[in-house]
Amino acid sequence: MINITVIDREETTHQIEAPTDMDFNLMEICRASELPVKGTCGGMALCASCHVYVESSHKLDEASAAEEDMLDQAFNVEDNSRLGCQIRLTDALEGLLVRLAPDEED
Numbered sequence: 001m002i003n004i005t006v007i008d009r010e011e012t013t014h015q016i017e018a019p020t021d022m023d024f025n026l027m028e029i030c031r032a033s034e035l036p037v038k039g040t041c042g043g044m045a046l047c048a049s050c051h052v053y054v055e056s057s058h059k060l061d062e063a064s065a066a067e068e069d070m071l072d073q074a075f076n077v078e079d080n081s082r083l084g085c086q087i088r089l090t091d092a093l094e095g096l097l098v099r100l101a102p103d104e105e106d
Helices: 026-032 065-073
Strands: 002-007 013-018 051-054 081-083 096-100
Touching (some): 002 026, 013 026, 065 081
Antiparallel strands (some): 051 081, 051 096
16 A cells, blocks of 8 residues: 545645555546546546646656657646556555646636
8 A cells, every 4th residue: 555645626635545456547546535537538548637747756657658649638738747547556656746637627
């Protein structure tokens, strides 16, 4: 289990304990924690509805070409933007801090 901090769109901080032995990604954990992350495409890097800003200094795997292409089409993209569905939860992500990006429908 690892501890993750998620700041939602209303600036509320959520402490989440997440398993690392079930191959979950960040989007799935956010949805299971009832945070407003849609994951419309089911984790295929096709919609950006799980767009987050990684605010901690964790070393993440490089973004895939599909993730980069989707972020190129997303709104409110920053240098620390990632798709939650593409962040696999591992022990190395203990203490990860992310902020939910603004909802593109707003």
